[in-house]
Amino acid sequence: MSADGQLTVGLAQVDSALGDLDRNLARHREWVARAVAAGVKLLVFPELSLTGYFLRDLVVDSAIKLDGPAMKDLLSLSGDLDVVLGAVIEEPDHRYFNASLYLSRGELVHVHRKVYLPTYGMFDEQRYLASGDRFRSFKTSYGRAGMLVCEDIWHLSSAYILSLEGVDMIICPSASPGRGLSTDERLGTAESYNLVCRTYAQFLTTFFLYCNRVGYEDGANFWGGSMAIAPNGDIIAQEEDADEALVLATLDLGDVRRERLANPLLRDERVELTINELRRAWHERTRKPF
Amino acid sequence: MSAPASLSEPVFPPLAINPELVRKILVRFIQNEVQKVGFERGVLGLSGGVDSSLVATLASEALGPTNVLAVIMPYKSSDLKSRSDALQVVQQLGINHLEVEITPQIDAYFERFPDADQRRRGNKMARERMTILYDQSSVFRALVIGTSNKTELLLGYGTIYGDMASAINPVGDLYKTQVWQLADAVGVPTAIVQKAPSADLWAGQSDETELGFAYRMVDQFLYYLVDRRYSKEELSRLGFEPAFIDDIIRRVRDNQYKRRLPVIAKLSSRTVDQEFRYPRDWGH
Numbered sequence: 265m266s267a268d269g270q271l272t273v274g275l276a277q278v279d280s281a282l283g284d285l286d287r288n289l290a291r292h293r294e295w296v297a298r299a300v301a302a303g304v305k306l307l308v309f310p311e312l313s314l315t316g317y318f319l320r321d322l323v324v325d326s327a328i329k330l331d332g333p334a335m336k337d338l339l340s341l342s343g344d345l346d347v348v349l350g351a352v353i354e355e356p357d358h359r360y361f362n363a364s365l366y367l368s369r370g371e372l373v374h375v376h377r378k379v380y381l382p383t384y385g386m387f388d389e390q391r392y393l394a395s396g397d398r399f400r401s402f403k404t405s406y407g408r409a410g411m412l413v414c415e416d417i418w419h420l421s422s423a424y425i426l427s428l429e430g431v432d433m434i435i436c437p438s439a440s441p442g443r444g445l446s447t448d449e450r451l452g453t454a455e456s457y458n459l460v461c462r463t464y465a466q467f468l469t470t471f472f473l474y475c476n477r478v479g480y481e482d483g484a485n486f487w488g489g490s491m492a493i494a495p496n497g498d499i500i501a502q503e504e505d506a507d508e509a510l511v512l513a514t515l516d517l518g519d520v521r522r523e524r525l526a527n528p529l530l531r532d533e534r535v536e537l538t539i540n541e542l543r544r545a546w547h548e549r550t551r552k553p554f
Numbered sequence: 555m556s557a558p559a560s561l562s563e564p565v566f567p568p569l570a571i572n573p574e575l576v577r578k579i580l581v582r583f584i585q586n587e588v589q590k591v592g593f594e595r596g597v598l599g600l601s602g603g604v605d606s607s608l609v610a611t612l613a614s615e616a617l618g619p620t621n622v623l624a625v626i627m628p629y630k631s632s633d634l635k636s637r638s639d640a641l642q643v644v645q646q647l648g649i650n651h652l653e654v655e656i657t658p659q660i661d662a663y664f665e666r667f668p669d670a671d672q673r674r675r676g677n678k679m680a681r682e683r684m685t686i687l688y689d690q691s692s693v694f695r696a697l698v699i700g701t702s703n704k705t706e707l708l709l710g711y712g713t714i715y716g717d718m719a720s721a722i723n724p725v726g727d728l729y730k731t732q733v734w735q736l737a738d739a740v741g742v743p744t745a746i747v748q749k750a751p752s753a754d755l756w757a758g759q760s761d762e763t764e765l766g767f768a769y770r771m772v773d774q775f776l777y778y779l780v781d782r783r784y785s786k787e788e789l790s791r792l793g794f795e796p797a798f799i800d801d802i803i804r805r806v807r808d809n810q811y812k813r814r815l816p817v818i819a820k821l822s823s824r825t826v827d828q829e830f831r832y833p834r835d836w837g838h
Binding site: 480 | 570571572575587722732835837838
């Protein structure tokens with residue numbers, strides 16, 4: 265962050281080789297170097313950037329351990345800038361998670377284990393992966409941040425919980441396959457994500473960084489469309505195309521305060537009412553079928 | 555039945571596409587799926603019909619014309635117009651081509667089985683063409699690019715291990731009516747887009763006559779049945795005849811085997827394609 269509160273973020277909209285960690289790690293190094301040269305202070309890679317997405321049984325072969333030797337390589341990426349990347353992590357109890365790692369100055373700052381694992385349509389994550397059990401924010405050099413991985417953002421409560429922790433930015437690494445043909449210039453998936461991400465930014469008055477990958481896996485196309493969104497819902501920067509790209513955006517971190525003064529939605533949020541009503545709804549739902 | 559009005563009638567709105575977006579996705583698909591497995595080239599069977607002409611056009615853009623080999627494989631009863639249409643596409647794109655007439659080997663085989671009906675002969679021809687494509691793919695160091703569209707795949711209107719065989723298929727998720735739109739937009743000659751679709755086993759053959767319905771109608775039906783998961787009652791309320799509904803649903807079901815690997819008798823605890831589940835793009 266510069267003295268005037270500006271933060272240059274980079275969204276590494278990249279392709280990954282499916283199950284080839286060495287090649288992907290080398291590619292991470294290249295993109296980190298590009299980002300550093302461009303003055304980026306926070307670089308976000310897509311979901312499972314270290315492994316590729318439709319892994320199936322490759323989940324086991326592609327996993328790393330947080331206390332294992334691969335972590336040294338990953339941590340070394342974050343010497344000159346903060347890095348968010350995606351990996352499969354294997355826990356000591358041999359559960360495998362789809363995780364996003366926030367790295368800074370050679371340290372692991374935070375791990376988010378994807379909570380909502382899509383297992384429908386073309387997705388089969390729960391067959392191979394365990395689901396995370398929490399949404400927690402964490403402190404960075406650039407304010408409080410929270411991470412949600414792809415499908416996590418399709419559940420309103422995830423972003424809402426992070427917002428109540430007072431996050432300045434939500435970071436969403438994604439591996440969203442494009443689908444939904446119409447006469448529109450974008451696929452249906454792209455339209456939906458734009459709507460969801462902008463809505464979260466504006467409703468929760470927070471920066472929203474969405475980094476989606478590109479490339480193809482078994483015929484599925486990843487549509488890119490990575491974007492940085494301001495707390496008023498405006499898109500600051502976006503790569504609409506499905507090419508590999510380093511999307512650069514300068515965030516004026518003071519925008520969060522200004523937006524919350526203009527639209528004190530967070531101040532006015534009735535958290536206790538929400539909790540009580542949720543408790544009541546849950547109580548009733550578990551006692552009588554809908 | 556009227557002639558297929560591939561361009562003259564308005565498109566059923568849910569099946570209308572943005573051709574530019576689809577073209578981009580499919581060109582990149584061909585580039586990506588060919589190049590990442592270490593190839594630079596593609597080979598395809600070019601019949602002179604709209605599906606293979608479209609795939610040739612997309613492959614030419616994706617890989618460069620010199621990296622595409624179109625193989626034209628007529629039988630003696632094939633319509634001469636098909637060959638000239640195929641050659642027009644070759645010339646327009648500047649891609650490589652090879653003509654291999656399949657008459658000698660087909661006739662040699664059926665001399666022993668003179669009573670074979672059209673279906674057997676058609677399937678044999680489709681498989682003969684497949685073996686030629688795979689042989690040429692080895693010479694040309696190329697992947698075989700498929701041309702079966704979604705309508706054909708769902709209806710099973712194709713020959714298993716014949717025209718349905720390929721390494722990658724860019725058009726398998728496009729209905730015939732969408733193939734027409736895209737083909738027209740990417741510059742496939744209008745005469746090819748507008749001509750009556752035909753498997754071309756003999757001159758004058760028509761897919762739509764053989765199937766018993768128009769692609770336009772069955773595409774609408776398949777859209778509601780497959781993409782939108784309409785129930786039989788809902789399909790009936792849309793105005794489709796009960797006999798037609800039952801016929802198409804049965805066709806889709808009866809041809810499921812063509813869309814899958816052969817059934818493997820399960821014995822071990824880790825069987826190929828059951829518990830042994832790896833992506834096709836493993837390592838790429």
